Amino acid sequence: MNRGEARGFGGRKGSRGQMDYRPKGESPVTVDRSLDESSGSRGRGSRGRGRSTTSWCPRDSSGRGGHEHSPGQVYVQESNAVFVEKGVQHNRRGVSTVDRSLVDSSGSMGRGPRERGGSRTSWSPRDSFGRGGHEHSPVQVYVQESNAVFVEKGVQQHRKLQEDKLGSTKQPDEGAAAFKFSGDNKDLLQSSPSSSSKSISLSGGLFVSKESEDKDVKNGARIHDLVNQMEDVSLSCQDSVSSTSEKVELSSAEDQNSTAHKSGGEGNSSSERNTGPFDISLKKTGIVLKPALFNLNKEKRKSTKGHTGIVIRPGMVLLKNYLSINDQVMIVNKCRQLGLGEGGFYQPGYRDEAILRLKMMCLGKNWDPETSRYGEVRPVDGSRPPKIPVEFNQFIEKAIKESQSLTASKSNETSGEVTMPFMSPDICIVNFYTSTGRLGLHRDKDESEKSIRKGLPVVSFSVGDSAEFLYGDQLDEAMAETLVLESGDVLLFGGKSRNIFHGVRSIRKDTAPKVLLQETSLRPGRLNLTFRQY
Ligand SMILES: O=C(O)CCC(=O)C(=O)O
């Protein structure tokens, strides 16, 4: 990894500050999997279990099957063909949409994504690079419904997990509820209205959209920055659980001392570095109220829709909604626990003037931003990085296998080239971004030469608030694509995409699943884990 290369927007590479906000076109191809919400039988506890045996049924974006290399392919399991047909009808009305929940249980039409993507009727087909037309779209969508049998399994697993939880006062039944409820049902592919030029957001459906024009790029970016900074000043319980009136207090020495998020600097001043453990959770006091029923219902709907696999480009796969709420709770709690101990979260400094606007912790090996090297200890304090929790490994293994089957089914290569090689992680970099957090475009290229030559993938988990993730082939934000990564998403980039430039432009405030916040008291922001093999 060489994240110092260009980390921090507005850092030393002049081009990074010059964002292009020009519109690139929009193309909604939504896949809404909320077929059978009322039965309650589509819980996501099965994700990762037995997925490699699933037979995918290719569909193109207009719902036709059997097109081997059809652009914008949407893959759904055979049993859901009825919805594709419904989607086709919808399509024929002139919107490239495969929507299987035209009227959901709340009685509303369709889903939220269009809120950000502009008018539905103005959509036109685009691939992930913003090009028009149906030809050669590099985006494929795979939809898999979960199996009800795993719901119970998930509940049991959740209950067990509760025993390990830090600071939990929950009853087992709440665990069951938590398992069923997940995040909001937002965009699958959507624009990022405030900033990006080419934006893809994915959640429960797929559409590729363009940005609305922003004429004053620099001012816009500055305003965006200021807004983020102001948002962080008002850190409160509403930031994490909007519907509650619970009292929240900062819980670590650093929380109380640091002005990182309040200053909007994400803790980059020397006085904010290494001042003590950073707690990714907020300590709660007083009565804890549950999130509003409305939010829970929305999250429930999302959790019943299974996950979606999307081949973004060769070697790059996004598994939407892949980690269940249970998984996410476990990940947050583990990270919190490790983050408070030796080698835990700290504020990394600058690298070549590039700002690291995040808290970081390394697992397995330490990555030093000052030298861009891996080592056994963290030079800044001599601490040893904690081991990667074994619980995490199962997710990596399954995610890679699933990505392999997705890329294999898409690929027409007979050369035997491995589009997504397997890897066993011995490094995990855990980042926590508060609302003003960001990470400049960079490549992960400090792993061993062999690892990079083989294209061993980086596997990235997103938990908490959504992020605008940039990626592209050049160190130039204006040329970069945007993916909105939501809580529970897993992104893999290996093979031909192993060396992509990538970064995080911004964190979308108040977008984390409410149940996750309730279960973990995760502070406002985003937890990201990237696994690699040295
Ligand atoms: O937060 C993310 O999504 C990306 C993190 C990343 O690129 C890194 O840690 O190297």
Ligand SMILES: [Fe+2]
């Ligand atoms: Fe990276």
